[in-house]
Amino acid sequence: MHPRGLAMSDVAARAGVSHQTVSRVINGHPNVAPHTRERVERAIRELGYRPNTAARALVTGSTRTFGFVAVNINQYGPAQTMVGLEKAARAAGYSLSVTVLDEATADAMRDAVDRLVGQSVDAVVALGTYDDAAEALHEISAPVPLVSVQSGGSAVEPAVGVDQVAGARLATRHLLDLGHRTVHHVTGPADSQEARDRVAGWRAELTAAGAAVPEVLQGDWTPSSGHAAGKRLAERVRRGVDVTAVFLANDQMALGLLAAFHEEGLEAPRDVSVVGFDDLPEAPYFTPPLTTVRQDFAELGRRGVALVLARLEGRELHPDPVPPRLFVRASSGPAPHGT
Amino acid sequence: MHPRGLAMSDVAARAGVSHQTVSRVINGHPNVAPHTRERVERAIRELGYRPNTAARALVTGSTRTFGFVAVNINQYGPAQTMVGLEKAARAAGYSLSVTVLDEATADAMRDAVDRLVGQSVDAVVALGTYDDAAEALHEISAPVPLVSVQSGGSAVEPAVGVDQVAGARLATRHLLDLGHRTVHHVTGPADSQEARDRVAGWRAELTAAGAAVPEVLQGDWTPSSGHAAGKRLAERVRRGVDVTAVFLANDQMALGLLAAFHEEGLEAPRDVSVVGFDDLPEAPYFTPPLTTVRQDFAELGRRGVALVLARLEGRELHPDPVPPRLFVRASSGPAPHGT
């Protein structure tokens, strides 16, 4: 198709040295005379030479590429995680090969990892939020390091994540501090470790405060499920149940819930306080602006890459979970007086 | 680190043939006796052999990888486009190496393409929404095909995109059909071709209908800029200007605008009808549910990959733009009677 690009020998010829000297210059080896190095560098520049990665990978056994696998990469969290990883990887001289899972099953995960390994990536980073997929990760014996990101605490393989439990506690405590007697919770899909961790944090905080632990409402991350949960909660309110505060496992569901409340004539924070999780860029513009918990995805990416690099060097590394932060906005306020 | 994996010769030894025969089986060449083929396949399975991509790339000159460059990949559109491309590429036996631009400048674009080319990708797909970046694409003489996606009509290099003009006309016509005398518009960043195409479509439809073309309000895709535009429009309404319908260049800004209207006591569609662009998963749960234009990103990905493959084979191909669709929800309604 194209004239097979330049080779090292072309540069060598131009600089009047052997191709090995060119290789030494490129790889920054010591013991090259400054004068020679300069000549070689000039030849490289003049020719616009670029080393062939395939040849280099063949001999070194490293492609300097990480694979990244995720489900729902179009959602805010996963997308941000990918961006964070890409930046961190780039900074470390690696690139990211991305694969999207069509469904969060063990088979799909195995396939994806397989494909990446087939591409000879140096390591695989998987977003291990879903049980099936995470389980597959444990079984897979890839010939390369396999680390998981955001898979919750109980991971068998090396992992980093944002501290979901702490985040949920932050949200719950905030509502309790406002004087609410208890806090209701809308969770994510049952097979999501992240969702379960948020439930755990919420429950722990309620228990620690001696508050009642209401029944959890099931959601699935979608605004539509939040809407359904909102309808159910509104019904409880109508029946006189003490519902003054809701914490939802993500912002999208919070949006759905706010819409449902609005339809039912309930307003936040007047009637019910609402807190989400993620801090979508849209959250400050919800009606009302949403109080929520933000995760630091850039930091997550950095720690993920640090973990991979450690594994690559055979070092053990047990990174701390990334701490989340609460952003208080108008959707949460003091408990209504009459309660 | 790991025992250097299996090589073709190991399989060959086990199957009792030459490594070349193994190669033939793997690459599906004809002229291999069925019996031999089967024995080789068994050996491959038993050993769990996987061909070394680097070696293959070295000799064939193809890595079977596309590079993808984008700014704002964390936004809905770009993320969806990436997902669409990845699926289509995967279906064609290619993988995607992703790079995120920190800023939409020509330099950043050049760097990114350079890095990808340095990785020996077979082709580069760039999200060419921003002028600077798109301009860089024209100048870059990459040694591989370079196609752009979503870069508007005027592209010099091969490109596919959703028909932004048609989408904007759809939205505008919808509002005119509802009886609005004219439609106001909040645009995206000035250096975005997509944004300008939407302006063009809006203007064309107004002109065709003989409606007045109001001054465009400047936005930058963010909810915050939509909020600001909402404030400005509310002010106009207060001054008695005829503002009964607004079309915004994306849903995020529409959200901001709805929030601002709400603060000002204006409600959609009672006072003003609002239409967005993108159809975020959240859009049906805005208050009120948002009428908007949806782009088919899966189709965009497919056509993008088809375009790349065509270039790779030296074929010319001028794919049609992908048609968008209007989704009518509660945020748009008939013009108020009193006007």
Next chain:
DNA sequence: CGACCCGATGTTAGCGCTAACAGGAGCGGC
């Protein structure tokens, strides 16, 4: 029945690079 052909397989030569070793020039020490 010998020339020919074709399908199935093996052999050889590189793809462009790095690692390991070889060699040669310069220099200090005794």
Next chain:
DNA sequence: GCCGCTCCTGTTAGCGCTAACATCGGGTCG
């Protein structure tokens, strides 16, 4: 003044694979 050391550079041998050519056996055809 010769040994041995340190730099610098060149030579050689693969990494694992595919393409091109060589080979060989068996069938076809005149």
